[in-house]
Amino acid sequence: MASQFSGVLQLTDLDDFITPSQACVKPVKLEKKPGKSVAKIQIEDDGSYFQVNQDGGLQKLEKAKITLNDCLACSGCITSAESVLIAQQSQDELYKVLQRNKQNSAEQTVVVVSVSPQSRASLAARFDLSTTDAARRLTAFFKNLGVHHVFDTGFSRTFSLLESQREFVERFQRKDRDKKALPMLASACPGWICYAEKTHGDFILPYISTTRSPQQVMGSLVKGYFAEQHNLTPNQIYHVTVMPCFDKKLEASRSDFFLKEADTREVDCVITSGEVMKMLEQEGLSLNDVEPAPLDTFFSSVHEDELLRHAGSSSGGYLHHVYIHAARQLFGVEVKDITYKTLKNKDFQEVTLEKDGTVLLRFAITYGFRNIQNLVQKLKRGKASYDFVEVMACPSGCVNGGGQVKPLPDKPNKELLQQVEDLYKAENTRAPEEEDRVAHLYHSWLHHVGEEKARELLHTGYHGVAKNTNGLVMKW
Numbered sequence: 001m002a003s004q005f006s007g008v009l010q011l012t013d014l015d016d017f018i019t020p021s022q023a024c025v026k027p028v029k030l031e032k033k034p035g036k037s038v039a040k041i042q043i044e045d046d047g048s049y050f051q052v053n054q055d056g057g058l059q060k061l062e063k064a065k066i067t068l069n070d071c072l073a074c075s076g077c078i079t080s081a082e083s084v085l086i087a088q089q090s091q092d093e094l095y096k097v098l099q100r101n102k103q104n105s106a107e108q109t110v111v112v113v114s115v116s117p118q119s120r121a122s123l124a125a126r127f128d129l130s131t132t133d134a135a136r137r138l139t140a141f142f143k144n145l146g147v148h149h150v151f152d153t154g155f156s157r158t159f160s161l162l163e164s165q166r167e168f169v170e171r172f173q174r175k176d177r178d179k180k181a182l183p184m185l186a187s188a189c190p191g192w193i194c195y196a197e198k199t200h201g202d203f204i205l206p207y208i209s210t211t212r213s214p215q216q217v218m219g220s221l222v223k224g225y226f227a228e229q230h231n232l233t234p235n236q237i238y239h240v241t242v243m244p245c246f247d248k249k250l251e252a253s254r255s256d257f258f259l260k261e262a263d264t265r266e267v268d269c270v271i272t273s274g275e276v277m278k279m280l281e282q283e284g285l286s287l288n289d290v291e292p293a294p295l296d297t298f299f300s301s302v303h304e305d306e307l308l309r310h311a312g313s314s315s316g317g318y319l320h321h322v323y324i325h326a327a328r329q330l331f332g333v334e335v336k337d338i339t340y341k342t343l344k345n346k347d348f349q350e351v352t353l354e355k356d357g358t359v360l361l362r363f364a365i366t367y368g369f370r371n372i373q374n375l376v377q378k379l380k381r382g383k384a385s386y387d388f389v390e391v392m393a394c395p396s397g398c399v400n401g402g403g404q405v406k407p408l409p410d411k412p413n414k415e416l417l418q419q420v421e422d423l424y425k426a427e428n429t430r431a432p433e434e435e436d437r438v439a440h441l442y443h444s445w446l447h448h449v450g451e452e453k454a455r456e457l458l459h460t461g462y463h464g465v466a467k468n469t470n471g472l473v474m475k476w
Helices: 091-103 117-127 131-145 153-173 190-207 214-229 247-252 273-282 318-331 369-380 413-425 436-449 451-458
Strands: 040-043 049-052 058-060 110-115 149-152 237-243 269-272 348-355 358-367 388-392
Touching (some): 091 110, 091 237, 091 269, 091 273, 110 117, 110 131, 117 131, 117 153, 117 237, 117 273, 131 273, 149 153, 153 214, 153 318, 153 451, 190 369, 214 247, 214 436, 214 451, 237 247, 247 269, 269 273, 358 369, 369 388
Parallel strands (some): 110 149, 358 388
Antiparallel strands (some): 040 049
């Protein structure tokens, strides 16, 4: 049977869905009038809506405006390139800013692009490059367009991993007096967060880690520390991230990440790996034709001119690092190798730490909404025995995000996915604790701003109820 899940969301042929994907319902505004009932609504070929009155007369209806806060990340539209609802989050917006800079050299907006490791691997696979070579060429490509700085979100992910480690230990130590301290559920995936907020609300939210994703930590770094170091105000910087999934656009648009005093978002624009491909095509370029440029090292994890990654999964390695840290910190156990046990499918795996026949820690990886739904149901029934779960909405995780570069016609989906995974894991690793630059920022910048401000810059909150600007109840 053919998959009913949005084909744009996946590179593999795994059929992962809760309900069949369908186009987003375009809402309409109905003015309720006493004593009158509406017979039906008629939709014309051009997409306009008409109310059919009892006397047969037609009355055109006003479409209700929907915002990103209304989106459920259901894959009906937000993961489809041809119908993304976000006008202000595209490569066209980046081009507009770059064009304004060219036309007005006296008042330059500083343009910063932060590239995710998964996007880097996706583009490297398309052009048969190593990830570091792809990064150098991407740096040159963006700077040739007028971008001032190109960073690596692997750097900001170090903060996310360190904060996740500390948060887990703190939760574990209060689990006896706080029934919702565990399991701690990873928070880096915005598709999962959106689903949790709008489908399960206040029940599930206390379990979710408050640690910001790498994208939003980078937002804090660029609009905070970077701005200070360069004597800029946050609104003098236009910050773009390159991400493997469309849901990152939703994340950047959250009100939690809007700087009211500066009247700017921490991440102004998110473009996907596929949208970078479109930019290359628009410029008439192959990435192979771009002469490499030196990597920016201000916010990048680099050793001997080679980019570094974090050990563990290609979705960031959250389970890997939290598990090793917790074993050492809580039980004095030094973990050298982690053995994963596959459960119902390869996207649901388990790891346990045992000592003298007693299970000390039980962690899991849960990818894809089918597995996420099973996890949530276990939580509701009180049968989830995990301490930590690395949760990602996409089957196979972030390297398989809906915004990744699609395979060429002669290349099987699974083969491309494996190539992207291999390229990602070919990079050398560095433990978060060994990143001296990050340690320096903890002691200088974050210590300087104060404990409360530091927590605000590296953590966030969640919201169980969301309404659109018209106060309408949305059905998707």
